[in-house]
Amino acid sequence: MPKAPQQDAAEPPAATAAEAATPKHTPPAKHTLYAARFVVAGCFVLGNAANSLLWSSFSSVTPSARTFYNTNSFAINALSLVFLVLYLPVSPLSSWVLDTKGLRASALIGCLLTVAGAGVRWAGAYAGSPVTRYAAAMVGQALASIAQPFVLNAPSRVTADWFGERERTLANTAISLGSPVGSAAVLLLGPAIIGDDPNNFKTLHMICFFVCLVCALPCFFVRDRPPTPPSFSSQIESEPFMVGVKGLAKSKQYIILWIVFGVFIAIFNTYLTLISDYVSPYGYTQDQSGNLGVITIAVGIVAAGLIGAILDRTKAHEITLKIACLFCVVGVVLFLIGMAPNQYIFLCIGAALLGIGGFPTLPIVLEVAVEVTFPIAPGTSAGFLMWSGQGWGILLLLISNALRGSDGNLYYAMVFTIAFACFGAVVSFFFRNTMKRTLADRQESFTPPHGSEMDIQLEPTAAA
Secondary structure (H helix, E strand, O other), rough: OOOOOOOOEEEEEEEHHHOOOOOOOOOOOOOOOHHHHHHHHHHHHHHHHHHHHHOOOOOHHHHHHHHHHHHHHHHHHHHHHHHHHHHHHHHHHHHHHHHHHHHHOOOOOOOOHHHHHHHHHHOOOOOOOHHHHHHHHHHHHHHHHHHHHHHHEEEEHHHHHHHHOOOOOHHHHHHHHHHHHHHHHHHHHHHHHOOOHHHHHHHHHHHEEEEEEEEHHHHHHHOOOOOOOOOOOHOOOOHHHHHHHHHHHHOHHHHHHEEEEEOOOOOHHHHHHHHHHHHHHHOOHHHHHHHHHHHHHHHHHHHHHHHHHHHHHHOOOHHHHHHHHHHHHHHHHHHHHOOOOHHHHHHHHHHHHHHHHHHHHHHHHHHHHHHHOOOOOOHHHHHHHHHHHHHHHHHHHHHHHHHHOOOOOOHHHHHHHHHHHHHHHHHHOOOOOOOHHHHHHHHHHOOOOEEEOOOOOOOOOOOO
């Protein structure tokens, strides 16, 4: 019996003109979360911790550093200021590396340059001349400064490429908190190691070098992306770098975040840089100033961890950001009240509130910036946010030093910081979260904005 002739599959109905003009991303069969995501995240946690270990090395031991390097307070503060200054030209390059070369290249550059900077500091500490010692310390700090944006700008890229929709904020929080953990460690251990002998900077620099070396080892195991994307949004091709930069400049919500993030990161960075100078004129010791930094960081880490876990479920980033800014304002006010003899309790409470408000701000803004600017690359949005923080930080640090009293006190500098914090808090109330990326993940559909130059990569059809 002859077989019936095989019929061709019916052609699908022609798309309407509107459908044809609206490209949409087709999701794959499933998304996969890999255990390797924790290795990648861990590498950047350690990279940020090691880098901040160098950044904050002199903050709680400024008097001893002045003696060891035979220089003044501003010169010691400059060893931290160099991180802010060099961040500005290097950050756009690091964002480009993150978004075009990938996470592995960024991890290698950031971690290995940090090790190099620590090594130069340690070697220079054995020079006979204080001038040579200081020059070596500055070169080492400069190398670590160049390394900083390659690890500091990475959290949003890591969470976008490796983590699922319901774990991004917590993952971003964990990676971002690597930086304050490094600062806390050296703020606590620095005064204990130095003690009353400034020559113990040799020991401090040696310990920092070996810690940085160990922290750099995981960078050789970093991969750029998992074999299968963890979410719908992670498979959508980002805008080209320069197109993304232009898009950021046109986004009202991103500009608000840029200001708010810059103000409060500047306050936090300046606080950690000048923490010894804030309280030492009122009779407080290096140990006490270091403990204040540890209080801020320890309380902040707990607050950020809890808030990050909650926000992954509730997505209440907008209201949480505004509340965090208010906590920071109250914190700096109480810290000012404590800048007087025998008022250490107010310093401790102010330091704690700064941690509660300041720490969650970092991961919240980094994540919500990706939401409101999607599909601009996460490395681009994060890089320019960090650029804002460092730029405002330079300004605030210079103004604070200019307002230093004749006896070295920073009372009026803290008054200015309060006004600065109030400005940032007011601006935060104009922010509205559009949650573009989360909506794309939940609907598994995304329509590029009109005029976008992004290239939507559709899933290839099966071979005939």
